[in-house]
Amino acid sequence: MSGNNLILDSNILIYLSKGHKGIFEIIEKYSSIYISVITKMEVLGFPFKNEKERLFIEKSLHHLR
Numbered sequence: 001m002s003g004n005n006l007i008l009d010s011n012i013l014i015y016l017s018k019g020h021k022g023i024f025e026i027i028e029k030y031s032s033i034y035i036s037v038i039t040k041m042e043v044l045g046f047p048f049k050n051e052k053e054r055l056f057i058e059k060s061l062h063h064l065r
Contacts, residue, residue, distance in 0.1 A: 003031050003032060004029070004030050004031045004032070005030060005031070005032045005033075005034065006027060006030040006032070006033045006034070007033075007034045007035065007036070008027070008033060008034070008035050008039065008064070009039060010038075010039045010042035010043050010046070012027075013035070013039065013043045013057060013060065014043060014046060014053075014057075016056070016060070017048065017053040017054075017056040017057050017060075018053060032065070033064055033065070034064065034065045035061075035064045035065070040061060043057050043061070044057070044061075
């Protein structure tokens with residue numbers, strides 16, 4: 001990996017699904033964003049309180065490496 005890369009943890013993805021704007025401002029500065037297989041499994045198994053949060057995660061996972 002070269003350039004401006006970021007690896008996200010499951011907690012950050014969950015905060016993003018809840019609309020924490022400060023996190024968006026930080027991660028938009030990176031050219032490539034990655035997650036681990038473990039992070040993917042953790043967020044897919046997280047008990048989201050509403051459908052909007054769960055759908056955000058599912059859509060986001062399609063765009064992350």
